[in-house]
Amino acid sequence: MSRTELRISGFGGQGVILSGMIIGKAAAIFDNKHATMIQAFGPEARGSACSAQLSISEEPIRYPYIHRPDILIALNQDAYTRFEPELKDDGLLIYEEDLVDLRPDQRPTIRTCGIPATRIAEELGRKIVLNIVMVGFFTAVTGLISPEAIREAVRDTVPAGTEEFNLAALEKGLRHGMNVSANT
Amino acid sequence: MKADPKGVLTGSHFIDGDHACAEGALAAGCRFAAGYPITPSTEVVERLASRFPTVGGIFIQMEDELASSIAILGAVWGGAKAATVTSGPGFSLMMEHIGLAVMTETPCVIVNVQRGGPSTGLPTLPGQADMMQARWGSHGDYEIIALSPDSPQECFDLTISAFNLSERFRVPVFVMMDECVGHMIERVVIPDPDEIEIVPRRLTDVPRGGEYLPYRLDGDLIPPMTHAGMGHYPHITGLTHDERGYPAMNAETQDTLVRRLCDKILKNADDIIEIREDGVDGADIVVVSYGITSRVCLPAIREARAKGLKVGWLRLVTVWPFPDRLIRELAGRVKALVVPELNLGQVYYEVERCAQGQATTHLVPHAGGAVHDPEDILRVIEEAAR
Structure with missing residues (x-):
């Protein structure tokens, strides 16, 4: 099937929605595919559970919701606990490895790829770009969108004046992802 | 323009x-x-x-x-x-x-x-x-x-x-x-x-200081407008008014005005109404929907078709004025009309009214806070097919 379904989840403030925006924009604007994103949030702002559903397809997307995602990006433990069970048996779990402990009985059919995105962002000097590191990692690990498209999407989305810093964070994530892909 | x-x-x-x-x-x-x-x-x-x-x-x-x-x-x-x-x-x-x-x-x-x-x-x-x-x-x-x-x-x-x-x-x-x-x-x-086609405001051609009557008709049911600053000093009121815009609170003026306010929409309804449809011709059952629900019902329709049912998709892009004639004619050709909506029955009753008993009508209600589970819509389609 040409449609890939993705859920991104974490705390409000970790950049969940922006991650989805960037991946969706890369697909829909710069890779010329179709993408639909649904955001779920409560009346709270930071610190609460936050989740985005993103469908990417070669065909126009009519039904916008996701029940059994192909890919889960879990930025914290709660996201993993809550959404891992809905992941397809042959799905892909991408997780923040310093913030998520996988269960001992984690389904072996699911491919798991961890990255210390927050630590990498801190080493770069600003924790806030952890989501951009994650987006880079996602791009390299899945091959779902082209590196050129994701670079354009980051440049087009982040606040003016922060482009270079964000692109540096993206490259870190991309490189980390290429190493993981090479080793599996 | x-x-x-x-x-x-x-x-x-x-x-x-x-x-x-x-x-x-x-x-x-x-x-x-x-x-x-x-x-x-x-x-x-x-x-x-x-x-x-x-x-x-x-x-x-x-x-x-x-x-x-x-x-x-x-x-x-x-x-x-x-x-x-x-x-x-x-x-x-x-x-x-x-x-x-x-x-x-x-x-x-x-x-x-x-x-x-x-x-x-x-x-x-x-x-x-x-x-x-x-x-x-x-x-x-x-x-x-x-x-x-x-x-x-x-x-x-x-x-x-x-x-x-x-x-x-x-x-x-x-x-x-x-x-x-x-x-x-x-x-x-x-x-x-x-x-991008834009409809400009239709303004009066009465010159500044000329005798402009704000509700005098000029060829159709919609009178040309004026603006503050165009030199016409119109009287605009929520009271029932005559073509001068002056209050005229009697049954005759009320009848003329309110009928025209309705007629200018109703007599142009065919021109205003826009719908989208898929597989309606030859369908036994048609799902009538609007807004997000018109996308949520699609997996249910796909599933029902896979089970051999002839199901059409009709989407109201224009909800008001309601496409009375279209639904009435459709009801004469199909067995059932299914209406999912994120309320406990609103547009459904319009569909029922227009169907005039020619087809059965089925509401798929939802109190809101989420969208329908497509399974719930499928169940009603299957009930309607029996």
Whole structure:
């Protein structure tokens, strides 16, 4: 099937929605595919559970919701606990490895790829770009969108004046992802 | 006339329905908006507030929705194209001035990003339970126009249509979004300004100081307008008025005026009404839907077709005026009509009324706060098929 379904989840403030925006924009604007994103949030702002559903397809997307995602990006433990069970048996779990402990009985059919995105962002000097590191990692690990498209999407989305810093964070994530892909 | 290039953000954008709606307003020539921000419609006014200064427009954050809904009427009589944006309780507060807009024939656009109700209800979650309020919420007899987009692209396209229809028929037009469509993010393609058709305000050609009667007809049911500053000094009132605009509170004037207010919409209904359909010809069962629900019902229709049922998809892009004739004729050709909506029965009863017993009618209710599970729609399709 040409449609890939993705859920991104974490705390409000970790950049969940922006991650989805960037991946969706890369697909829909710069890779010329179709993408639909649904955001779920409560009346709270930071610190609460936050989740985005993103469908990417070669065909126009009519039904916008996701029940059994192909890919889960879990930025914290709660996201993993809550959404891992809905992941397809042959799905892909991408997780923040310093913030998520996988269960001992984690389904072996699911491919798991961890990255210390927050630590990498801190080493770069600003924790806030952890989501951009994650987006880079996602791009390299899945091959779902082209590196050129994701670079354009980051440049087009982040606040003016922060482009270079964000692109540096993206490259870190991309490189980390290429190493993981090479080793599996 | 073509769109003013100043307001048109030509290109491909990955934005939500609320932002797309704001861009539609800008492209349509809207240069005044007043609002009292309310979830899930806030992003519309946020974008208007930040974009208006670049095109010479004005956004005012008013003290409440009563003030917002009357400020736009003043702006229109001052010469602007204007809109207000709201949700839930804000829509309730606007009803008085929606009636005033109908009575004074003030073209304007009112966007309602529907959330769960009654009252403050579910601020961040969807509903489609304001459809009858859009139709009947203000007192008295009247006809209005309401459009229901099902994607961010349509939030852009139909907001332009809303402005065009409001100018053409001098009537408030509702863009009845819902939280899902408002917060859904997809590609929105904004064309070149010269590909966007804009209906300009039809103004009187009576010269400054000449004898202009604000409600004298000129060839059709919609009288030409004037603006403050054009030198006509019209009297505009919510009281029943004659063609001079003066109060004339008697049954005869009331009959002439109210019938014309209704007729200008009803006699042009075929021209106004827009629908989309798939597989309706030859279907035994047709699912009639609008807004987000028209996308949510698709897996149910696909599943039902896979089981051998002949199921059609009919989407109301225009909900008001209601496509009476279309539904009546359809009911004569099919076995059943299934209506899923995020309320406990509103548009369903219109479908039932128009079906006149020729086909069975089936509601798939949902109180709001989420969308339907397509399985629930499938179950009703299967029941209807028996």
